[in-house]
Amino acid sequence: TKTNGLALVDRDDDGVDRAFRGDVLAGLSQRQKAVPARWLYDDAGSQLFEDITDLEEYYPTRAETEILKGRGEEFAALIGAGRAVVEFGSGSSVKTPLLLRAIEPGAYVPLDISGDFLRESAAALSEKFPGLAVHPVEADFMREVALPDEVAGMEKLGFFPGSTIGNMVARTAVDLLRSMRATLGADHGEAPLLLIGMDLVKDREVLEAAYDDARGVTAEFNLNLARRINRELDGTIPVDALEHKAVWNDEFARIEMHLVATRDIAFSVSGREFAMKAGETIHTENSHKFTRRSANTLLLAGGWTPRERWTDSKGRFSLILAEA
Ligand code: AVI
Numbered sequence: 652t653k654t655n656g657l658a659l660v661d662r663d664d665d666g667v668d669r670a671f672r673g674d675v676l677a678g679l680s681q682r683q684k685a686v687p688a689r690w691l692y693d694d695a696g697s698q699l700f701e702d703i704t705d706l707e708e709y710y711p712t713r714a715e716t717e718i719l720k721g722r723g724e725e726f727a728a729l730i731g732a733g734r735a736v737v738e739f740g741s742g743s744s745v746k747t748p749l750l751l752r753a754i755e756p757g758a759y760v761p762l763d764i765s766g767d768f769l770r771e772s773a774a775a776l777s778e779k780f781p782g783l784a785v786h787p788v789e790a791d792f793m794r795e796v797a798l799p800d801e802v803a804g805m806e807k808l809g810f811f812p813g814s815t816i817g818n819m820v821a822r823t824a825v826d827l828l829r830s831m832r833a834t835l836g837a838d839h840g841e842a843p844l845l846l847i848g849m850d851l852v853k854d855r856e857v858l859e860a861a862y863d864d865a866r867g868v869t870a871e872f873n874l875n876l877a878r879r880i881n882r883e884l885d886g887t888i889p890v891d892a893l894e895h896k897a898v899w900n901d902e903f904a905r906i907e908m909h910l911v912a913t914r915d916i917a918f919s920v921s922g923r924e925f926a927m928k929a930g931e932t933i934h935t936e937n938s939h940k941f942t943r944r945s946a947n948t949l950l951l952a953g954g955w956t957p958r959e960r961w962t963d964s965k966g967r968f969s970l971i972l973a974e975a
Pocket of ligand 1: 703711813814815817818861862869872936937938
């Protein structure tokens with residue numbers, strides 16, 4: 652689950668999230684309507700994403716878990732014991748313990764913008780690893796984060812699984828990789844490592860099915876954004892006139908999710924009027940897929956040198972160890 656928590660959210664007197672309203676109004680005013688993908692993850696959206704990770708068609712979670720399960724000894728040899736593991740995003744219930752069990756970390760520092768979710772997952776982790784020092788930090792990790800004093804003297808390993816980097820356009824991804832370097836102390840003479848999941852380019856059919864499953868869970872995940880706009884921003888979007896579309900954009904090597912208008916519609920959001928012609932879309936998410944080279948190029952642009960790379964047995968997903 653990923654949520655946007657309360658603590659770092661700026662709300663107006665009516666309790667409306669100002670950043671959400673700003674992004675939606677600006678995005679719906681563009682020629683190609685678009686809403687940033689981060690807004691897919693309210694409580695309902697986060698639960699739907701969890702459901703997606705169990706789907707037959709959605710291979711990334713299973714593929715990455717297979718690598719984490721099978722390569723523990725190699726991680727231990729390359730990473731060594733005693734590092735502070737800094738996870739960008741609160742740990743998922745499955746992946747993080749696999750890494751922590753393999754490498755004997757000195758501490759675990761989950762970073763997340765959602766305080767509630769952060770505390771919950773940190774508590775669950777502490778229960779699983781009673782001897783491990785866990786220091787959750789509530790922060791927006793898109794910027795440099797000050798780590799707790801307790802891990803000041805320790806070597807660091809950043810952990811960013813799930814290919815969430817793929818949900819960013821290259822410019823944002825590079826900014827994030829550079830912020831990670833700074834957060835992990837690379838600018839102050841430390842030599843941090845980063846273990847990062849990056850999903851791979853593959854057949855269009857496999858990719859499009861992964862983002863348009865037979866049970867319609869991904870469609871619900873996408874449509875939930877329109878419902879959220881109606882709920883939180885006093886919107887009148889006729890959700891029944893929108894359809895989920897997931898399409899491979901070969902030019903940019905990414906799956907794009909859109910909400911397509913099935914007829915001409917008009918609606919208002921926060922008192923502003925909008926219209927869509929039949930066939931017009933709202934672009935709601937990019938999920939970039941990488942080749943070995945494009946992954947390396949992105950990491951290098953972000954200040955990280957790839958050192959080791961693992962893929963699952965079907966060659967669908969990669970986990971890369973890089974050093975600053
Ligand atoms: C969170 N992120 C890596 C997912 C992905 O595969 O891009 C989000 C997602 N969107 C639709 N299905 C899954």
